[in-house]
Amino acid sequence: MTSARELTDQRQGGVIRQNQLVSEDAWQVVRLDEDGNLTSYQQPALLPLAEWQALVAAGEGSDHLAPWLASDTELTPELGKALVDAPLLAVDFPNFNDGRGYTIARLMRERFGYQGEIRAIGDVLVDQLHYMSRCGISAFALRDDQYVEDALHALSSFSVSYQTGVDQKTPLFARR
Amino acid sequence: MYRYDTYDQTLVDERVAQFKDQMDRYLAGRLGDEEFRPLRLQNGLYIQRHAPMLRIAIPYGMLSAVQLRAMAAISRRYDRSYGHFTTRQNLQLNWPKLEDVPAILAELAQVEMHAIQTSGNCIRNTTTDQFAGIAEDETVDPRPWCELIRQWSTLHPEFAYLPRKFKIAVTGASADRAAIQVHDIGIRLNRADDGSVKATILAGGGLGRTPMVGDIVREDLDWQHLLTYLDAIVRVYNQWGRRDNKYKARIKILVKALGIEEFRRRVEEEWAHLKDGPETLTDSAVTKATSYFPEPERREVSAEAIEAYEALRRENRAFARFVTNNVVGHKVPGYKAVTLSLKRRELAPGDVTADQMDAVADLAEQYGFGELRVTHEQNLVLSDVPVDELETLWKALEELGMANPTVGTLADMICCPGGDFCSLANAKSIPIAQALQDRFEDLDFLYDLGPLDLNISGCMNACGHHHVGNIGILGVDKKGQEFYQVSLGGRSDDNATLGKILGPSFNAEDMPNVIDKVLQVYVEQRLEDEVFVDTYHRIGMKPFKERVYA
Numbered sequence: 001m002t003s004a005r006e007l008t009d010q011r012q013g014g015v016i017r018q019n020q021l022v023s024e025d026a027w028q029v030v031r032l033d034e035d036g037n038l039t040s041y042q043q044p045a046l047l048p049l050a051e052w053q054a055l056v057a058a059g060e061g062s063d064h065l066a067p068w069l070a071s072d073t074e075l076t077p078e079l080g081k082a083l084v085d086a087p088l089l090a091v092d093f094p095n096f097n098d099g100r101g102y103t104i105a106r107l108m109r110e111r112f113g114y115q116g117e118i119r120a121i122g123d124v125l126v127d128q129l130h131y132m133s134r135c136g137i138s139a140f141a142l143r144d145d146q147y148v149e150d151a152l153h154a155l156s157s158f159s160v161s162y163q164t165g166v167d168q169k170t171p172l173f174a175r176r
Numbered sequence: 177m178y179r180y181d182t183y184d185q186t187l188v189d190e191r192v193a194q195f196k197d198q199m200d201r202y203l204a205g206r207l208g209d210e211e212f213r214p215l216r217l218q219n220g221l222y223i224q225r226h227a228p229m230l231r232i233a234i235p236y237g238m239l240s241a242v243q244l245r246a247m248a249a250i251s252r253r254y255d256r257s258y259g260h261f262t263t264r265q266n267l268q269l270n271w272p273k274l275e276d277v278p279a280i281l282a283e284l285a286q287v288e289m290h291a292i293q294t295s296g297n298c299i300r301n302t303t304t305d306q307f308a309g310i311a312e313d314e315t316v317d318p319r320p321w322c323e324l325i326r327q328w329s330t331l332h333p334e335f336a337y338l339p340r341k342f343k344i345a346v347t348g349a350s351a352d353r354a355a356i357q358v359h360d361i362g363i364r365l366n367r368a369d370d371g372s373v374k375a376t377i378l379a380g381g382g383l384g385r386t387p388m389v390g391d392i393v394r395e396d397l398d399w400q401h402l403l404t405y406l407d408a409i410v411r412v413y414n415q416w417g418r419r420d421n422k423y424k425a426r427i428k429i430l431v432k433a434l435g436i437e438e439f440r441r442r443v444e445e446e447w448a449h450l451k452d453g454p455e456t457l458t459d460s461a462v463t464k465a466t467s468y469f470p471e472p473e474r475r476e477v478s479a480e481a482i483e484a485y486e487a488l489r490r491e492n493r494a495f496a497r498f499v500t501n502n503v504v505g506h507k508v509p510g511y512k513a514v515t516l517s518l519k520r521r522e523l524a525p526g527d528v529t530a531d532q533m534d535a536v537a538d539l540a541e542q543y544g545f546g547e548l549r550v551t552h553e554q555n556l557v558l559s560d561v562p563v564d565e566l567e568t569l570w571k572a573l574e575e576l577g578m579a580n581p582t583v584g585t586l587a588d589m590i591c592c593p594g595g596d597f598c599s600l601a602n603a604k605s606i607p608i609a610q611a612l613q614d615r616f617e618d619l620d621f622l623y624d625l626g627p628l629d630l631n632i633s634g635c636m637n638a639c640g641h642h643h644v645g646n647i648g649i650l651g652v653d654k655k656g657q658e659f660y661q662v663s664l665g666g667r668s669d670d671n672a673t674l675g676k677i678l679g680p681s682f683n684a685e686d687m688p689n690v691i692d693k694v695l696q697v698y699v700e701q702r703l704e705d706e707v708f709v710d711t712y713h714r715i716g717m718k719p720f721k722e723r724v725y726a
Binding site: 106 | 183187211297332339411453
């Protein structure tokens with residue numbers, strides 16, 4: 001069993017990838033304003049799915065534009081295939097209790113074979129990161145009040161799991 | 177009984193460390209109440225009316241003497257020397273200190289126990305028949321399958337934040353004692369002609385605010401596909417279940433909204449992708465799981481011993497009463513399963529003291545191969561008692577106050593903790609149970625009434641399963657005052673039916689009289705050997721209503 005650790009006040013918020021805080025990350029999450037319009041943005045930017053699709057359809061997509069998926073996004077086979085070439089894919093957690101993003105991430109990895117970075121955005125909390133990573137989310141834009149130190153600790157909470165995930169293709173019953 | 181290997185133990189130990197860390201962060205103020213809430217709930221920790229409440233998992237109700245003794249010690253050290261068995265076959269501690277919970281979980285881990293997913297919007301403790309493995313009418317022992325489901329559902333990364341709580345029940349017998357029709361998923365196991373295990377899968381049953389009986393999603397599912405099929409159902413629910421209104425978030429609302437055909441179509445479509453995937457069960461996985469539930473080494477009980485037991489039954493009326501009500505048949509001749517009644521006036525239904533836990537642990541070692549089962553009727557079962565030891569066991573139970581020969585009768589009521597403990601409750605339920613036990617204590621009267629399920633819930637969350645009581649009692653709040661609504665005709669057996677509301681609610685003081693009038697109508701109207709619930713369904717609500725509201 002891991003022993004208790006000292007809680008120190010390190011920095012809060014930021015993007016975590018491959019078990020470390022990313023020092024420079026310029027991807028800006030762009031959301032619609034109250035009137036349903038895109039706020040102004042600079043690239044690189046994560047755009048709402050429909051806006052990103054419209055730009056791609058108009059031939060204006062780029063390596064510096066990527067979509068974020070709302071938690072109620074229905075991943076039809078057509079959409080899943082269309083997303084595979086996105087340079088980055090974000091999954092929005094409008095509330096940490098909204099568990100649909102876990103399924104979205106798994107489907108993108110396991111069903112549609114997405115190879116790039118899947119980033120959790122929105123209400124991303126320390127204690128959700130372990131499950132998120134098991135579902136194939138590979139980067140985490142922590143909510144601003146979350147401690148990076150706690151997040152890195154939480155990612156290594158478990159060394160075993162019973163069931164399959166994106167991180168473990170074989171269930172424990174087949175490995176014992 | 178299932179025993180942890182290093183994987184199971186590591187996982188539970190790591191869970192203890194994780195929760196300790198979460199608690200430290202909460203107490204240090206860097207984890208807010210709202211964020212901590214689902215974390216503590218998924219570790220069984222509620223903040224209740226008077227104190228925290230800790231719900232400890234007892235997977236599919238199987239409990240060892242060693243574990244029960246550990247819980248006695250925990251209840252003495254951290255609580256008020258008693259515990260409460262619930263309708264989900266779990267054990268609740270009502271008075272632990274919040275900051276002690278990590279230490280309690282660490283002690284539980286030492287005896288292969290935990291509180292993982294006993295609450296929260298995730299897959300809860302899987303429940304089953306308390307007579308699993310020994311029932312005469314069983315075709316498939318559900319325990320290995322429950323264990324495989326337990327492992328699959330434990331810390332499932334995709335399903336920890338479902339729209340609402342999620343409950344699975346499994347039966348492998350011809351008579352359903354696990355209430356599979358009123359669960360989010362119900363599983364009925366049976367055997368095909370070639371001996372292979374097949375599963376019928378139901379979904380969308382449940383009690384609570386909008387009670388429903390589940391629909392069959394699939395019949396004759398090959399055993400290999402059990403987990404992938406569960407994955408498909410829960411994934412459909414995770415994606416499509418309502419999240420805008422917690423009262424409409426259970427899977428039953430989704431099944432009803434889509435209709436069973438459309439729901440089934442979506443599940444099958446999802447399953448088509450998962451079928452034959454890595455979670456497909458293998459012979460070796462099932463063989464391994466089954467190996468944890470071996471037939472105990474039962475000694476042979478001689479024909480003479482069986483005859484002596486029958487003779488004692490004829491001669492000793494008190495013993496005979498106990499046997500008739502609290503003892504059921506066993507697949508092995510000479511053996512019986514004995515229900516230890518946790519229904520007596522001195523304690524709330526389902527409550528057991530630390531001293532009783534220790535004593536029962538001793539009895540389990542002496543009479544039952546060191547194992548016990550928790551029933552969803554809030555009793556305990558010793559599943560392997562030779563008939564020539566029944567009399568001494570009975571005497572020991574009498575001393576413990578656990579031989580009340582009333583199992584299955586009105587006095588064996590299911591009752592939630594209610595307003596005395598639970599912060600959700602609208603009304604107290606324990607005093608109602610005690611008032612009814614006082615009023616109907618005459619054994620001859622109880623036996624004359626025959627089998628009768630009386631279930632009491634202190635609020636519409638229905639922890640006391642009032643909807644499926646032959647007589648159901650629901651505590652309701654009207655302008656700050658406690659009232660009780662009565663329903664009739666519910667049942668949770670093979671013909672699961674939800675009770676119908678009798679009419680306007682009553683004061684607490686009126687309840688014994690109201691129930692008495694209901695019983696009078698039954699006694700007057702019943703046909704020979706007709707049980708209460710059948711009489712109700714034959715004659716309908718009207719005669720009961722006329723008598724009660726006369």
